Amino acid sequence: MESRRTSLIEAELRKRVIAAFDRPEEHAAIDDVALHVARGPVAPMLTHFHPTLYVVLQGAKRLILGGRQIDYHGGQLVLMGVDLPALVEIIQATEPAPYIAVELAVDRRVLGELVAQMPPRPPGRGRPVGVYPLPASAVSATSRLVQLMESPTDARILAEGVKREILYRVLSSGGGDGLLQMVRAEETLASIGQATDWMHDHLGAPIAVEDLAARARMSMSTFYRAFKDATGTTPTQYHKMLRLHEARRLVALRSRSMTSISEAVGYASPAQFSRDYKRAFGSAPIHDAQRYGREAVSSGESAAADQ
Incomplete structure:
Protein backbone atom coordinates (compact mmCIF):
# COMPACT_ATOMS: atom_id res chain seq x y z
CA MET A 1 0.00 0.00 0.00
CA GLU A 2 2.83 2.38 0.96
CA SER A 3 4.66 1.54 -2.26
CA ARG A 4 1.58 2.35 -4.34
CA ARG A 5 1.12 5.67 -2.49
CA THR A 6 4.76 6.61 -3.16
CA SER A 7 4.36 5.73 -6.85
CA LEU A 8 1.32 8.00 -7.08
CA ILE A 9 3.21 10.85 -5.38
CA GLU A 10 6.15 10.37 -7.79
CA ALA A 11 3.81 10.42 -10.80
CA GLU A 12 2.20 13.63 -9.57
CA LEU A 13 5.61 15.13 -8.84
CA ARG A 14 6.82 14.39 -12.38
CA LYS A 15 3.79 16.24 -13.77
CA ARG A 16 4.39 19.20 -11.47
CA VAL A 17 8.08 19.44 -12.42
CA ILE A 18 7.31 19.41 -16.15
CA ALA A 19 4.58 22.04 -15.72
CA ALA A 20 6.82 24.32 -13.63
CA PHE A 21 9.81 23.78 -15.94
CA ASP A 22 7.74 25.04 -18.85
CA ARG A 23 6.90 28.19 -16.84
CA PRO A 24 10.34 29.59 -15.84
CA GLU A 25 8.88 32.31 -13.65
CA GLU A 26 7.57 29.55 -11.36
CA HIS A 27 10.70 27.47 -10.87
CA ALA A 28 12.71 30.64 -10.25
CA ALA A 29 10.47 31.39 -7.25
CA ILE A 30 12.56 29.34 -4.78
CA ASP A 31 16.25 30.07 -4.29
CA ASP A 32 18.79 27.23 -4.63
CA VAL A 33 16.32 24.92 -6.34
CA ALA A 34 16.48 24.00 -10.04
CA LEU A 35 14.32 21.77 -12.20
CA HIS A 36 15.75 19.62 -14.99
CA VAL A 37 13.72 18.29 -17.91
CA ALA A 38 15.26 16.90 -21.11
CA ARG A 39 13.10 15.41 -23.83
CA GLY A 40 15.94 13.60 -25.60
CA PRO A 41 19.53 12.42 -25.02
CA VAL A 42 22.11 15.19 -24.51
CA ALA A 43 25.73 14.80 -25.60
CA PRO A 44 28.49 14.95 -22.95
CA MET A 45 29.21 18.42 -21.62
CA LEU A 46 31.53 19.73 -18.94
CA THR A 47 29.61 20.95 -15.90
CA HIS A 48 30.80 22.46 -12.62
CA PHE A 49 28.97 20.97 -9.66
CA HIS A 50 28.58 22.44 -6.18
CA PRO A 51 27.41 20.61 -3.03
CA THR A 52 24.02 19.50 -4.24
CA LEU A 53 21.44 16.75 -4.00
CA TYR A 54 19.41 15.55 -6.97
CA VAL A 55 16.05 13.84 -6.71
CA VAL A 56 15.99 11.87 -9.98
CA LEU A 57 12.46 11.01 -11.05
CA GLN A 58 12.76 9.65 -14.58
CA GLY A 59 15.30 8.90 -17.31
CA ALA A 60 19.02 8.39 -16.81
CA LYS A 61 22.21 10.44 -16.76
CA ARG A 62 25.90 9.52 -16.89
CA LEU A 63 28.63 11.38 -15.04
CA ILE A 64 32.35 10.93 -15.78
CA LEU A 65 34.61 12.05 -12.96
CA GLY A 66 38.28 11.43 -13.66
CA GLY A 67 38.43 7.72 -14.46
CA ARG A 68 35.12 6.92 -12.75
CA GLN A 69 31.83 6.55 -14.61
CA ILE A 70 28.62 6.91 -12.63
CA ASP A 71 25.18 6.18 -14.08
CA TYR A 72 22.01 7.15 -12.22
CA HIS A 73 18.32 7.01 -13.07
CA GLY A 74 14.78 7.61 -11.92
CA GLY A 75 14.12 6.48 -8.36
CA GLN A 76 17.59 7.42 -7.14
CA LEU A 77 19.06 10.17 -5.02
CA VAL A 78 22.41 11.67 -6.08
CA LEU A 79 24.66 13.61 -3.69
CA MET A 80 27.48 15.84 -4.95
CA GLY A 81 29.67 16.49 -1.92
CA VAL A 82 32.17 19.10 -3.17
CA ASP A 83 32.83 21.68 -5.87
CA LEU A 84 34.06 19.75 -8.87
CA PRO A 85 33.99 19.83 -12.67
CA ALA A 86 32.80 16.67 -14.43
CA LEU A 87 31.47 15.48 -17.77
CA VAL A 88 27.75 14.69 -17.83
CA GLU A 89 25.41 13.36 -20.49
CA ILE A 90 21.74 12.41 -20.53
CA ILE A 91 21.59 8.84 -21.78
CA GLN A 92 17.89 8.05 -21.41
CA ALA A 93 15.19 10.57 -22.32
CA THR A 94 12.37 10.72 -24.86
CA GLU A 95 9.51 13.08 -25.61
CA PRO A 96 6.94 10.79 -23.91
CA ALA A 97 9.31 9.95 -21.03
CA PRO A 98 11.75 12.83 -20.49
CA TYR A 99 14.64 12.96 -18.05
CA ILE A 100 13.28 14.67 -14.91
CA ALA A 101 15.14 15.73 -11.77
CA VAL A 102 14.92 18.26 -8.96
CA GLU A 103 18.19 19.86 -7.81
CA LEU A 104 18.61 21.31 -4.33
CA ALA A 105 21.78 23.14 -3.24
CA VAL A 106 23.01 21.86 0.11
CA ASP A 107 23.13 24.56 2.79
CA ARG A 108 26.02 23.43 4.99
CA ARG A 109 24.86 25.63 7.89
CA VAL A 110 21.42 24.01 7.96
CA LEU A 111 22.98 20.60 7.48
CA GLY A 112 25.26 21.13 10.47
CA GLU A 113 22.34 22.24 12.63
CA LEU A 114 20.37 19.12 11.72
CA VAL A 115 23.27 16.78 12.43
CA ALA A 116 23.74 18.40 15.86
CA GLN A 117 20.07 17.78 16.74
CA MET A 118 19.88 14.17 15.51
CA PRO A 119 21.00 11.03 17.38
CA PRO A 120 24.60 10.05 16.55
CA ARG A 121 24.98 7.47 13.79
CA PRO A 122 27.96 5.22 13.10
CA PRO A 123 30.44 6.83 10.69
CA GLY A 124 30.08 5.73 7.09
CA ARG A 125 32.28 6.45 4.12
CA GLY A 126 30.77 9.07 1.83
CA ARG A 127 32.15 9.71 -1.64
CA PRO A 128 32.46 12.93 -3.69
CA VAL A 129 29.49 11.63 -5.69
CA GLY A 130 27.11 9.13 -4.09
CA VAL A 131 24.05 7.40 -5.56
CA TYR A 132 21.41 6.06 -3.17
CA PRO A 133 17.83 4.74 -3.28
CA LEU A 134 15.36 7.61 -3.23
CA PRO A 135 13.57 7.63 0.15
CA ALA A 136 9.78 7.86 -0.03
CA SER A 137 9.78 10.58 2.65
CA ALA A 138 12.09 12.73 0.50
CA VAL A 139 9.78 12.25 -2.51
CA SER A 140 6.82 13.52 -0.50
CA ALA A 141 8.73 16.57 0.77
CA THR A 142 10.08 17.34 -2.71
CA SER A 143 6.55 17.18 -4.11
CA ARG A 144 5.43 19.79 -1.58
CA LEU A 145 8.44 21.98 -2.42
CA VAL A 146 7.64 21.96 -6.15
CA GLN A 147 3.97 22.61 -5.40
CA LEU A 148 5.00 25.79 -3.54
CA MET A 149 6.31 27.17 -6.84
CA GLU A 150 2.72 27.76 -7.90
CA SER A 151 2.36 30.46 -5.23
CA PRO A 152 5.19 33.00 -4.72
CA THR A 153 3.80 33.99 -1.32
CA ASP A 154 3.65 30.37 -0.11
CA ALA A 155 7.13 29.77 -1.51
CA ARG A 156 8.58 32.81 0.27
CA ILE A 157 7.13 31.78 3.64
CA LEU A 158 7.32 27.98 3.56
CA ALA A 159 10.10 26.90 1.17
CA GLU A 160 13.02 27.11 3.63
CA GLY A 161 11.22 24.80 6.04
CA VAL A 162 10.49 22.24 3.33
CA LYS A 163 14.11 22.35 2.06
CA ARG A 164 15.23 21.72 5.64
CA GLU A 165 12.86 18.76 5.83
CA ILE A 166 14.29 17.26 2.64
CA LEU A 167 17.81 17.39 4.11
CA TYR A 168 16.49 15.78 7.29
CA ARG A 169 14.75 12.99 5.35
CA VAL A 170 17.95 12.26 3.42
CA LEU A 171 20.03 12.33 6.63
CA SER A 172 17.66 9.74 8.07
CA SER A 173 18.09 7.46 5.04
CA GLY A 174 20.93 5.56 3.39
CA GLY A 175 22.02 8.81 1.79
CA GLY A 176 22.75 10.19 5.24
CA ASP A 177 26.34 8.92 5.06
CA GLY A 178 26.99 11.20 2.10
CA LEU A 179 25.57 14.26 3.88
CA LEU A 180 27.40 13.44 7.10
CA GLN A 181 30.63 13.24 5.14
CA MET A 182 30.06 16.84 4.02
CA VAL A 183 29.92 17.94 7.66
CA ARG A 184 32.83 15.82 8.88
CA ALA A 185 35.06 16.77 5.97
CA GLU A 186 34.50 20.51 6.38
CA GLU A 187 37.96 21.25 7.80
CA THR A 188 39.75 19.13 5.19
CA LEU A 189 37.67 20.61 2.38
CA ALA A 190 38.47 24.11 3.60
CA SER A 191 42.18 23.29 3.27
CA ILE A 192 41.69 21.68 -0.15
CA GLY A 193 39.69 24.78 -1.08
CA GLN A 194 42.84 26.89 -0.72
CA ALA A 195 44.32 24.84 -3.57
CA THR A 196 41.21 24.69 -5.77
CA ASP A 197 40.65 28.44 -5.37
CA TRP A 198 44.19 29.06 -6.59
CA MET A 199 43.60 26.77 -9.59
CA HIS A 200 40.39 28.64 -10.45
CA ASP A 201 42.28 31.93 -10.37
CA HIS A 202 45.33 30.70 -12.34
CA LEU A 203 43.94 28.64 -15.20
CA GLY A 204 46.76 29.65 -17.52
CA ALA A 205 49.55 28.82 -15.09
CA PRO A 206 51.28 25.45 -14.75
CA ILE A 207 50.62 23.67 -11.46
CA ALA A 208 53.05 21.96 -9.11
CA VAL A 209 51.42 19.58 -6.64
CA GLU A 210 54.01 20.41 -3.97
CA ASP A 211 53.03 24.10 -4.18
CA LEU A 212 49.33 23.22 -3.91
CA ALA A 213 50.07 21.01 -0.89
CA ALA A 214 51.87 23.92 0.74
CA ARG A 215 48.83 26.15 0.16
CA ALA A 216 46.68 23.51 1.85
CA ARG A 217 49.25 23.21 4.67
CA MET A 218 49.63 19.47 4.08
CA SER A 219 52.39 17.09 3.16
CA MET A 220 52.49 15.99 -0.48
CA SER A 221 51.17 12.49 0.22
CA THR A 222 48.41 13.68 2.59
CA PHE A 223 47.33 16.42 0.18
CA TYR A 224 47.21 14.10 -2.83
CA ARG A 225 45.14 11.51 -0.96
CA ALA A 226 42.81 14.11 0.58
CA PHE A 227 42.34 15.88 -2.75
CA LYS A 228 41.37 12.67 -4.53
CA ASP A 229 39.05 11.63 -1.69
CA ALA A 230 37.36 15.05 -1.77
CA THR A 231 37.05 15.54 -5.54
CA GLY A 232 37.30 12.03 -6.99
CA THR A 233 40.15 13.08 -9.26
CA THR A 234 43.79 14.18 -9.14
CA PRO A 235 44.92 17.83 -8.89
CA THR A 236 46.26 17.70 -12.46
CA GLN A 237 43.01 16.28 -13.88
Whole structure:
Protein backbone atom coordinates (compact mmCIF):
# COMPACT_ATOMS: atom_id res chain seq x y z
CA MET A 1 0.00 0.00 0.00
CA GLU A 2 2.83 2.38 0.96
CA SER A 3 4.66 1.54 -2.26
CA ARG A 4 1.58 2.35 -4.34
CA ARG A 5 1.12 5.67 -2.49
CA THR A 6 4.76 6.61 -3.16
CA SER A 7 4.36 5.73 -6.85
CA LEU A 8 1.32 8.00 -7.08
CA ILE A 9 3.21 10.85 -5.38
CA GLU A 10 6.15 10.37 -7.79
CA ALA A 11 3.81 10.42 -10.80
CA GLU A 12 2.20 13.63 -9.57
CA LEU A 13 5.61 15.13 -8.84
CA ARG A 14 6.82 14.39 -12.38
CA LYS A 15 3.79 16.24 -13.77
CA ARG A 16 4.39 19.20 -11.47
CA VAL A 17 8.08 19.44 -12.42
CA ILE A 18 7.31 19.41 -16.15
CA ALA A 19 4.58 22.04 -15.72
CA ALA A 20 6.82 24.32 -13.63
CA PHE A 21 9.81 23.78 -15.94
CA ASP A 22 7.74 25.04 -18.85
CA ARG A 23 6.90 28.19 -16.84
CA PRO A 24 10.34 29.59 -15.84
CA GLU A 25 8.88 32.31 -13.65
CA GLU A 26 7.57 29.55 -11.36
CA HIS A 27 10.70 27.47 -10.87
CA ALA A 28 12.71 30.64 -10.25
CA ALA A 29 10.47 31.39 -7.25
CA ILE A 30 12.56 29.34 -4.78
CA ASP A 31 16.25 30.07 -4.29
CA ASP A 32 18.79 27.23 -4.63
CA VAL A 33 16.32 24.92 -6.34
CA ALA A 34 16.48 24.00 -10.04
CA LEU A 35 14.32 21.77 -12.20
CA HIS A 36 15.75 19.62 -14.99
CA VAL A 37 13.72 18.29 -17.91
CA ALA A 38 15.26 16.90 -21.11
CA ARG A 39 13.10 15.41 -23.83
CA GLY A 40 15.94 13.60 -25.60
CA PRO A 41 19.53 12.42 -25.02
CA VAL A 42 22.11 15.19 -24.51
CA ALA A 43 25.73 14.80 -25.60
CA PRO A 44 28.49 14.95 -22.95
CA MET A 45 29.21 18.42 -21.62
CA LEU A 46 31.53 19.73 -18.94
CA THR A 47 29.61 20.95 -15.90
CA HIS A 48 30.80 22.46 -12.62
CA PHE A 49 28.97 20.97 -9.66
CA HIS A 50 28.58 22.44 -6.18
CA PRO A 51 27.41 20.61 -3.03
CA THR A 52 24.02 19.50 -4.24
CA LEU A 53 21.44 16.75 -4.00
CA TYR A 54 19.41 15.55 -6.97
CA VAL A 55 16.05 13.84 -6.71
CA VAL A 56 15.99 11.87 -9.98
CA LEU A 57 12.46 11.01 -11.05
CA GLN A 58 12.76 9.65 -14.58
CA GLY A 59 15.30 8.90 -17.31
CA ALA A 60 19.02 8.39 -16.81
CA LYS A 61 22.21 10.44 -16.76
CA ARG A 62 25.90 9.52 -16.89
CA LEU A 63 28.63 11.38 -15.04
CA ILE A 64 32.35 10.93 -15.78
CA LEU A 65 34.61 12.05 -12.96
CA GLY A 66 38.28 11.43 -13.66
CA GLY A 67 38.43 7.72 -14.46
CA ARG A 68 35.12 6.92 -12.75
CA GLN A 69 31.83 6.55 -14.61
CA ILE A 70 28.62 6.91 -12.63
CA ASP A 71 25.18 6.18 -14.08
CA TYR A 72 22.01 7.15 -12.22
CA HIS A 73 18.32 7.01 -13.07
CA GLY A 74 14.78 7.61 -11.92
CA GLY A 75 14.12 6.48 -8.36
CA GLN A 76 17.59 7.42 -7.14
CA LEU A 77 19.06 10.17 -5.02
CA VAL A 78 22.41 11.67 -6.08
CA LEU A 79 24.66 13.61 -3.69
CA MET A 80 27.48 15.84 -4.95
CA GLY A 81 29.67 16.49 -1.92
CA VAL A 82 32.17 19.10 -3.17
CA ASP A 83 32.83 21.68 -5.87
CA LEU A 84 34.06 19.75 -8.87
CA PRO A 85 33.99 19.83 -12.67
CA ALA A 86 32.80 16.67 -14.43
CA LEU A 87 31.47 15.48 -17.77
CA VAL A 88 27.75 14.69 -17.83
CA GLU A 89 25.41 13.36 -20.49
CA ILE A 90 21.74 12.41 -20.53
CA ILE A 91 21.59 8.84 -21.78
CA GLN A 92 17.89 8.05 -21.41
CA ALA A 93 15.19 10.57 -22.32
CA THR A 94 12.37 10.72 -24.86
CA GLU A 95 9.51 13.08 -25.61
CA PRO A 96 6.94 10.79 -23.91
CA ALA A 97 9.31 9.95 -21.03
CA PRO A 98 11.75 12.83 -20.49
CA TYR A 99 14.64 12.96 -18.05
CA ILE A 100 13.28 14.67 -14.91
CA ALA A 101 15.14 15.73 -11.77
CA VAL A 102 14.92 18.26 -8.96
CA GLU A 103 18.19 19.86 -7.81
CA LEU A 104 18.61 21.31 -4.33
CA ALA A 105 21.78 23.14 -3.24
CA VAL A 106 23.01 21.86 0.11
CA ASP A 107 23.13 24.56 2.79
CA ARG A 108 26.02 23.43 4.99
CA ARG A 109 24.86 25.63 7.89
CA VAL A 110 21.42 24.01 7.96
CA LEU A 111 22.98 20.60 7.48
CA GLY A 112 25.26 21.13 10.47
CA GLU A 113 22.34 22.24 12.63
CA LEU A 114 20.37 19.12 11.72
CA VAL A 115 23.27 16.78 12.43
CA ALA A 116 23.74 18.40 15.86
CA GLN A 117 20.07 17.78 16.74
CA MET A 118 19.88 14.17 15.51
CA PRO A 119 21.00 11.03 17.38
CA PRO A 120 24.60 10.05 16.55
CA ARG A 121 24.98 7.47 13.79
CA PRO A 122 27.96 5.22 13.10
CA PRO A 123 30.44 6.83 10.69
CA GLY A 124 30.08 5.73 7.09
CA ARG A 125 32.28 6.45 4.12
CA GLY A 126 30.77 9.07 1.83
CA ARG A 127 32.15 9.71 -1.64
CA PRO A 128 32.46 12.93 -3.69
CA VAL A 129 29.49 11.63 -5.69
CA GLY A 130 27.11 9.13 -4.09
CA VAL A 131 24.05 7.40 -5.56
CA TYR A 132 21.41 6.06 -3.17
CA PRO A 133 17.83 4.74 -3.28
CA LEU A 134 15.36 7.61 -3.23
CA PRO A 135 13.57 7.63 0.15
CA ALA A 136 9.78 7.86 -0.03
CA SER A 137 9.78 10.58 2.65
CA ALA A 138 12.09 12.73 0.50
CA VAL A 139 9.78 12.25 -2.51
CA SER A 140 6.82 13.52 -0.50
CA ALA A 141 8.73 16.57 0.77
CA THR A 142 10.08 17.34 -2.71
CA SER A 143 6.55 17.18 -4.11
CA ARG A 144 5.43 19.79 -1.58
CA LEU A 145 8.44 21.98 -2.42
CA VAL A 146 7.64 21.96 -6.15
CA GLN A 147 3.97 22.61 -5.40
CA LEU A 148 5.00 25.79 -3.54
CA MET A 149 6.31 27.17 -6.84
CA GLU A 150 2.72 27.76 -7.90
CA SER A 151 2.36 30.46 -5.23
CA PRO A 152 5.19 33.00 -4.72
CA THR A 153 3.80 33.99 -1.32
CA ASP A 154 3.65 30.37 -0.11
CA ALA A 155 7.13 29.77 -1.51
CA ARG A 156 8.58 32.81 0.27
CA ILE A 157 7.13 31.78 3.64
CA LEU A 158 7.32 27.98 3.56
CA ALA A 159 10.10 26.90 1.17
CA GLU A 160 13.02 27.11 3.63
CA GLY A 161 11.22 24.80 6.04
CA VAL A 162 10.49 22.24 3.33
CA LYS A 163 14.11 22.35 2.06
CA ARG A 164 15.23 21.72 5.64
CA GLU A 165 12.86 18.76 5.83
CA ILE A 166 14.29 17.26 2.64
CA LEU A 167 17.81 17.39 4.11
CA TYR A 168 16.49 15.78 7.29
CA ARG A 169 14.75 12.99 5.35
CA VAL A 170 17.95 12.26 3.42
CA LEU A 171 20.03 12.33 6.63
CA SER A 172 17.66 9.74 8.07
CA SER A 173 18.09 7.46 5.04
CA GLY A 174 20.93 5.56 3.39
CA GLY A 175 22.02 8.81 1.79
CA GLY A 176 22.75 10.19 5.24
CA ASP A 177 26.34 8.92 5.06
CA GLY A 178 26.99 11.20 2.10
CA LEU A 179 25.57 14.26 3.88
CA LEU A 180 27.40 13.44 7.10
CA GLN A 181 30.63 13.24 5.14
CA MET A 182 30.06 16.84 4.02
CA VAL A 183 29.92 17.94 7.66
CA ARG A 184 32.83 15.82 8.88
CA ALA A 185 35.06 16.77 5.97
CA GLU A 186 34.50 20.51 6.38
CA GLU A 187 37.96 21.25 7.80
CA THR A 188 39.75 19.13 5.19
CA LEU A 189 37.67 20.61 2.38
CA ALA A 190 38.47 24.11 3.60
CA SER A 191 42.18 23.29 3.27
CA ILE A 192 41.69 21.68 -0.15
CA GLY A 193 39.69 24.78 -1.08
CA GLN A 194 42.84 26.89 -0.72
CA ALA A 195 44.32 24.84 -3.57
CA THR A 196 41.21 24.69 -5.77
CA ASP A 197 40.65 28.44 -5.37
CA TRP A 198 44.19 29.06 -6.59
CA MET A 199 43.60 26.77 -9.59
CA HIS A 200 40.39 28.64 -10.45
CA ASP A 201 42.28 31.93 -10.37
CA HIS A 202 45.33 30.70 -12.34
CA LEU A 203 43.94 28.64 -15.20
CA GLY A 204 46.76 29.65 -17.52
CA ALA A 205 49.55 28.82 -15.09
CA PRO A 206 51.28 25.45 -14.75
CA ILE A 207 50.62 23.67 -11.46
CA ALA A 208 53.05 21.96 -9.11
CA VAL A 209 51.42 19.58 -6.64
CA GLU A 210 54.01 20.41 -3.97
CA ASP A 211 53.03 24.10 -4.18
CA LEU A 212 49.33 23.22 -3.91
CA ALA A 213 50.07 21.01 -0.89
CA ALA A 214 51.87 23.92 0.74
CA ARG A 215 48.83 26.15 0.16
CA ALA A 216 46.68 23.51 1.85
CA ARG A 217 49.25 23.21 4.67
CA MET A 218 49.63 19.47 4.08
CA SER A 219 52.39 17.09 3.16
CA MET A 220 52.49 15.99 -0.48
CA SER A 221 51.17 12.49 0.22
CA THR A 222 48.41 13.68 2.59
CA PHE A 223 47.33 16.42 0.18
CA TYR A 224 47.21 14.10 -2.83
CA ARG A 225 45.14 11.51 -0.96
CA ALA A 226 42.81 14.11 0.58
CA PHE A 227 42.34 15.88 -2.75
CA LYS A 228 41.37 12.67 -4.53
CA ASP A 229 39.05 11.63 -1.69
CA ALA A 230 37.36 15.05 -1.77
CA THR A 231 37.05 15.54 -5.54
CA GLY A 232 37.30 12.03 -6.99
CA THR A 233 40.15 13.08 -9.26
CA THR A 234 43.79 14.18 -9.14
CA PRO A 235 44.92 17.83 -8.89
CA THR A 236 46.26 17.70 -12.46
CA GLN A 237 43.01 16.28 -13.88
CA TYR A 238 40.96 18.78 -11.87
CA HIS A 239 42.97 21.72 -13.22
CA LYS A 240 42.66 20.41 -16.78
CA MET A 241 38.89 20.14 -16.48
CA LEU A 242 38.73 23.70 -15.14
CA ARG A 243 40.78 24.94 -18.11
CA LEU A 244 38.53 23.24 -20.64
CA HIS A 245 35.41 24.49 -18.87
CA GLU A 246 36.70 28.08 -19.14
CA ALA A 247 37.76 27.50 -22.76
CA ARG A 248 34.24 26.47 -23.71
CA ARG A 249 32.86 29.60 -22.07
CA LEU A 250 35.27 31.72 -24.12
CA VAL A 251 34.36 29.85 -27.31
CA ALA A 252 30.69 30.56 -26.61
CA LEU A 253 31.45 34.28 -26.22
CA ARG A 254 33.00 34.23 -29.74
CA SER A 255 35.25 37.16 -28.85
CA ARG A 256 38.68 35.55 -29.32
CA SER A 257 40.56 33.40 -31.78
CA MET A 258 41.19 29.73 -30.98
CA THR A 259 44.89 30.46 -30.51
CA SER A 260 44.11 33.22 -28.02
CA ILE A 261 41.70 30.96 -26.11
CA SER A 262 44.17 28.08 -25.95
CA GLU A 263 46.85 30.43 -24.61
CA ALA A 264 44.45 31.97 -22.08
CA VAL A 265 43.82 28.57 -20.49
CA GLY A 266 47.45 27.53 -20.46
CA TYR A 267 47.97 25.53 -23.67
CA ALA A 268 51.22 26.10 -25.57
CA SER A 269 49.92 24.03 -28.52
CA PRO A 270 46.60 24.92 -30.22
CA ALA A 271 46.53 21.42 -31.72
CA GLN A 272 46.80 19.78 -28.29
CA PHE A 273 44.15 22.17 -26.98
CA SER A 274 41.80 21.17 -29.78
CA ARG A 275 42.37 17.45 -29.15
CA ASP A 276 41.68 17.78 -25.41
CA TYR A 277 38.65 20.00 -26.07
CA LYS A 278 37.19 17.54 -28.55
CA ARG A 279 37.80 14.63 -26.17
CA ALA A 280 35.94 16.51 -23.43
CA PHE A 281 33.00 17.91 -25.42
CA GLY A 282 32.69 15.68 -28.47
CA SER A 283 33.41 18.37 -31.06
CA ALA A 284 36.36 20.59 -32.03
CA PRO A 285 36.34 24.18 -30.72
CA ILE A 286 35.98 25.61 -34.23
CA HIS A 287 32.80 23.58 -34.70
CA ASP A 288 31.41 24.83 -31.40
CA ALA A 289 32.27 28.40 -32.40
CA GLN A 290 30.32 27.94 -35.64
CA ARG A 291 27.44 26.31 -33.77
CA TYR A 292 27.26 29.25 -31.37
CA GLY A 293 26.54 31.46 -34.37
CA ARG A 294 29.80 32.95 -35.55
CA GLU A 295 33.13 31.52 -36.61
CA ALA A 296 35.68 32.71 -34.05
CA VAL A 297 38.79 31.72 -35.96
CA SER A 298 40.49 32.73 -39.16
CA SER A 299 40.87 30.27 -42.00
CA GLY A 300 44.57 30.11 -41.22
CA GLU A 301 43.81 28.70 -37.76
CA SER A 302 41.22 26.20 -38.93
CA ALA A 303 43.67 23.46 -39.83
CA ALA A 304 45.28 23.48 -36.38
CA ALA A 305 41.91 23.67 -34.59
CA ASP A 306 40.54 20.66 -36.45
CA GLN A 307 43.44 18.38 -35.64
